[in-house]
Amino acid sequence: MSSKPDLNIGLIGSGFMGKAHVFGYATAQKTFDLPFNLVFHTAADISDQAATRAAAGFGFAHATADWRDMVTNPAIDVVSITAPNALHKEMALAAIAASKHVYCEKPLAPLAVDAREMAEAAETAGVKTQVGFNYLCNPMLQLAREMIEGGELGEIRGYRGLHAEDYMADASGPYTFRHDPAGGGALADIGSHALATAEFLLGPIAEVMGDLATLIPTRPDGYGGTKLIEVDDVARAFLRFENGATGSIEGNWIATGRKMQHDFEVYGSKGALSFSQERLNELHFYDTADAKGRQGFRRIEAAPEHPPYGNFCVAPGHQIGFNDLKAIEVAGFLEAVAGRGPEPFNFRSGLRIQTLVETIQSSSAQRVWKTVAT
Amino acid sequence: MSSKPDLNIGLIGSGFMGKAHVFGYATAQKTFDLPFNLVFHTAADISDQAATRAAAGFGFAHATADWRDMVTNPAIDVVSITAPNALHKEMALAAIAASKHVYCEKPLAPLAVDAREMAEAAETAGVKTQVGFNYLCNPMLQLAREMIEGGELGEIRGYRGLHAEDYMADASGPYTFRHDPAGGGALADIGSHALATAEFLLGPIAEVMGDLATLIPTRPDGYGGTKLIEVDDVARAFLRFENGATGSIEGNWIATGRKMQHDFEVYGSKGALSFSQERLNELHFYDTADAKGRQGFRRIEAAPEHPPYGNFCVAPGHQIGFNDLKAIEVAGFLEAVAGRGPEPFNFRSGLRIQTLVETIQSSSAQRVWKTVAT
């Protein structure tokens, strides 16, 4: 009954993030008035078996073990890339060359130089792109940004950002591609989220000083031996924002007990905000304009007043989840694909994060402050 | 590519709960390995226009202003009823008569006598039924029940349950169908959730003493006049469980500031649990077996160890939302439809809640303790 044009989706990869993309598309289709009728066209994975299983499990009409066939298939409109990081560039460039819109999981590429090539290719080709920084899609983060931009906190002075988890805290966990010196490490993997949130809220970071440390020096190599770890387990950085604010972030993948400590606090002259992804439907707001003796951090619960929460639920406080963030990301991207809005976080933005990561890495290696290239 | 049989869905109603059903089906389709390929067949609403809009918005192939046509359509397999409460019975009986499986929003019917007729009709017809008590679908509640049944808390002694919101706290809010003396009131509307959770966790309630109160005695009638309110704004009940535990619940729709205070605490001889739907991905557990000086309520975050959380996300602590609870409800119901599992919360269970509600209501009216009919 829909008179909307079809949008044929091709997916590469079917792990954690492959699933998240599918859930995102499926949920967005129902919760938003998208400009397209989404069609789960082709699932690509590393073998026929894996691809077929993914297609069946996720409801794609076709399956292929050759992602190249899929990205050059004229029927495909959008390509979702959720393959290992090292493959993002080749896949994205091929898709862009075939004039597909591309939704690529983060990091855009292990190295900024590659991310730049990808961003420029997309811009030249005129296709729309999206990098998966879904924490930014939280209505509470949108609210935080609005409040900051609207002056509700006054002049912004201080920022503390974090992204800490514990998935690498077990020293007996084996070496993985995330430990690859080219593009690996806690800063690149999750500190990047803390950086994305910092700039999302306060604008460009001008200068950084990094401190990266490896706390688990070797890991099992999976073949009975051990492998030296060269990447950071914990990364910290001092930040100077262009707007004059100062701050810090930490990326940490050995934070025992933490599953999703993507937190921030913002201090301004008139108010403050405090947020934890551990309770992602809440934003805590301190307003110096409150009456004396009645001041305090106020726990704002996500509600229809905080778009696009209302797309998910008309009642306040009922809460959205991680996959819903992905649906919001999809919706924003597809609005851009339809030419109805700006790209929420395109390859250029992904490059920006990669640039920040590398600047902090080199700052740490050289133990000096670095200006962030614009 | 799916070799699963199609299951054609018919939906009646497209408001808050209509949407929630659609989101539930759509999400379940992607997150669970359902026994069926779900087909959004027909959306029914009170007018052609409303039905057409719902069909377009939700992705149904057909629309109708006559729900009777839909429930008797041989193509339809499952009927979702999200119309106003007073219509549930007529719709469900018609659907059952046409041998459809029925997924009905709560309350099953305004009166227990009607709910009983519905439950018996379904049982006679041999169709599968589900009533929407989705808070029970939370992996944290499943965990709580498992812990209680597994003896982790020892002998259960005390229970406190709540469901408080503030959607009726504004005295200038008009009279609605929820204020109808036949089936309305805070206890029926949301106290019923507190009752469902109490029995889900501790088993049957044997005896109750109720106290219902109307705090906002009149409301605008929508036509410039006022209307006397006869139903409860706040309902409290003492509970005696068959297992010997004692407890209380409160249902409250004028709890200013509360959006989703569906909370409980369970106290046993060996441990305790504390939960708030305001932070639905957490269960707090006190274990007397912890070392002395190291005891305390432990904040367990939802993780893949707590099925079916892992269907939504392979990483712990990333969180599910309200609509995901609905997807879990759908998945359980469809397993039952396929004959692969028991009905999670069928019409008989819905009748049970209605019976509890009415027993508490009459206890309050007569100001005496009442035994709950089994």
Added chain:
Amino acid sequence: MSSKPDLNIGLIGSGFMGKAHVFGYATAQKTFDLPFNLVFHTAADISDQAATRAAAGFGFAHATADWRDMVTNPAIDVVSITAPNALHKEMALAAIAASKHVYCEKPLAPLAVDAREMAEAAETAGVKTQVGFNYLCNPMLQLAREMIEGGELGEIRGYRGLHAEDYMADASGPYTFRHDPAGGGALADIGSHALATAEFLLGPIAEVMGDLATLIPTRPDGYGGTKLIEVDDVARAFLRFENGATGSIEGNWIATGRKMQHDFEVYGSKGALSFSQERLNELHFYDTADAKGRQGFRRIEAAPEHPPYGNFCVAPGHQIGFNDLKAIEVAGFLEAVAGRGPEPFNFRSGLRIQTLVETIQSSSAQRVWKTVAT
């Protein structure tokens, strides 16, 4: 150097509450500008040894094994009674007869009839009295009452109060005087605190319905046998306040894991309050006048704006503790002794609590609602 008159203190008992009284006097002496110079004159306990040890430990000049000698000693101005509950009456009446001001730990007496005799004796004698309900002395409770009385919450509609601990949760714990059918049980012991707070905040309770339950039916008698328990482990009550508000309280001494769950929530037409003694320096306030999209419970931290916090610390958020509450209690009582203010919680108030307790007990026994005698 002080030109203040001396006030000679006599103390009976040196256990938990004996210490708390001493700490209260000592702290009050330093933190408040009291009308007196406090002199720790005589400590009385059940034996010479116990009394001497108490005097040495607490800094009393004299010790006695005969409390009667002490209460009739003309040098003594104020008598602090922290002996077992069953002795309160005899001691207090003797002290009153000797024209002493009396500060008696709660409960004033096991039975209301005795409490009444004590209150009347004090009033006739014209001495000042105080019963130890120190949770009421918390600046956050004073703030809560002020806000309610000042109309900041609008019309008050709903109340939930609790006092739950777990000191009786271990079924192998022996029978104690607290299990004595005459005056014992969870309601009398700690539910009384929940009642005191309820009336402190909302004013008189008009009607109650009680539900008391014994969950641990026997306990070791300390001599190798067991003893039947006749008092309540958990007590619940529905409340109707004179101002029209409705509510409930629970007293529970088998709440595994809870050490000080003296909590309340108050719901009004314009706002709400939430408090837990577990975080006694915080009061959470929801204000419907906050801007839309910015509403939420606000965590107000105790500060000099909330008297008498400033007597303890000039800086906000530094926090007071349990013993400081006792100091505030002492200060208020001594102001009354000096004729500079009303008695904060005198024997008449203690009688009131005892009356409430007994009304709830008899309501529970008879399973009927009871009007509270005024």
Added chain:
Amino acid sequence: MSSKPDLNIGLIGSGFMGKAHVFGYATAQKTFDLPFNLVFHTAADISDQAATRAAAGFGFAHATADWRDMVTNPAIDVVSITAPNALHKEMALAAIAASKHVYCEKPLAPLAVDAREMAEAAETAGVKTQVGFNYLCNPMLQLAREMIEGGELGEIRGYRGLHAEDYMADASGPYTFRHDPAGGGALADIGSHALATAEFLLGPIAEVMGDLATLIPTRPDGYGGTKLIEVDDVARAFLRFENGATGSIEGNWIATGRKMQHDFEVYGSKGALSFSQERLNELHFYDTADAKGRQGFRRIEAAPEHPPYGNFCVAPGHQIGFNDLKAIEVAGFLEAVAGRGPEPFNFRSGLRIQTLVETIQSSSAQRVWKTVAT
């Protein structure tokens, strides 16, 4: 009745910290079995009037406007210094020269070079000293240290420490002695607390990188003009501990809304701790040894198992306050004075903090990492 020797106390200053010392002595006298009978001998302040008022208010027998008279008075045993920071050195050296034990508020002196002179003078004279870092006296911090030292967290890897308040957040607040370039700034004033806690828990810091920033560049000078601010409003530092752990701290006196955010998190290979002074009676502990599916941060409430909590209250969870921390500090100091225990935090420790502060300051000024002198 006490057979303990008298200990005559002289106090200099009667502001916030003067009061806190008096409260500390008074409370310690009652809560601890101190080796002395404390005598409030002489209060010194800047004028006869101020001194007399302090003596009367605090219960000192004598008053003087000349602190030199007091510190050389043979009757005085212990001198408490709570005068402005710039005077600490002169006062302490005079007291030490007169063989008094000295309890000096932090910072010991504005500059490390002076602190060193003071520490050495005390050591040469053989008197006992104490610097006021009372947050370390919290039973929860003692517990945290014990757990870390006892290996309950395994190998320590990461640390985050904070001390943030907002007492300088208002840009219209005037220039004070805390803004003096010699010894002022947020790092020296409260970041020093974060440093003290970091070393208290994890041991010596080996290397630091600092980042200090001034966000409010000028302040009213109190005479109608403005004054340039040269000290830091926010200070951040990266830390490398001798034990191999890495970490960071922040000191911030413009953290709008924060009154006492003295927080830390410690991450080890086997567990983690999280603490906030905003809830000073709680320590949150994550134990990887907990059963799978039952893991989570556990809220340990201060209890008699955590000495010296039991000195204040025999019941768990009743809570101590800020002034009680001061009493614990006093008790530890007086044990040392009596030769019954080590000095808890002597002038040498105060010097250490000053050294850390200055190393971070110079690191920030030069924008290079610095090794901390031992």
